[in-house]
């Protein structure tokens with residue numbers, strides 16, 4: 380469960396992982412580990428506390444940034460990709476699912492990919508596949524689902540009401 384630090388620092392649990400949790404919860408964990416007097420209170424696993432500017436990402440900030448990259452890649456993917464472009468995108472998604480630095484997110488990602496392999500035959504197909512994948516994560520986290528008919532408004536063209544112009 381816990382490892383002993385040969386340099387005398389307090390033992391840390393194996394699950395201590397900043398990118399597997401959110402900043403507020405993580406910093407509370409650290410206080411509990413290093414200052415035992417700190418009274419533990421109920422942690423909020425999906426706290427929206429922002430990571431301070433210039434600090435390492437937590438699970439929430441990492442997730443937002445990664446979704447931003449993925450949806451933007453899908454937004455600007457080719458309508459008629461070549462075989463190489465399809466192969467590259469499949470490889471990218473496959474590798475990401477193995478190296479994503481949140482262990483249990485990455486495990487679920489790989490499981491989801493087996494059930495729903497990436498669809499990369501066109502911009503429409505890939506952005507819809509990604510939107511549905513993101514929605515499955517949203518459902519798992521108890522969040523509302525995004526309307527996938529609006530994915531290009533959100534990530535490529537800007538909202539029809541002109542609020543992004």
Ligand code: FAD
Nearest residue numbers: 438439442443445446483484487488510511513514516525
């Ligand atoms: P996010 O979910 O990060 O979404 C960012 C923005 O994308 C939203 O503001 C919205 O405008 C837009 N959006 C939302 N849904 C969709 C959609 N379906 N299609 C298009 N656009 C959309 N966290 C965990 O706690 N457990 C996990 O197992 C986990 N797995 C993850 C797996 C992956 C591959 C990634 C990239 C992230 C994962 N996360 C996980 C992080 C989690 O999904 C969120 O990124 C994080 O909780 C922050 O959520 P958020 O509410 O800021 O919005």
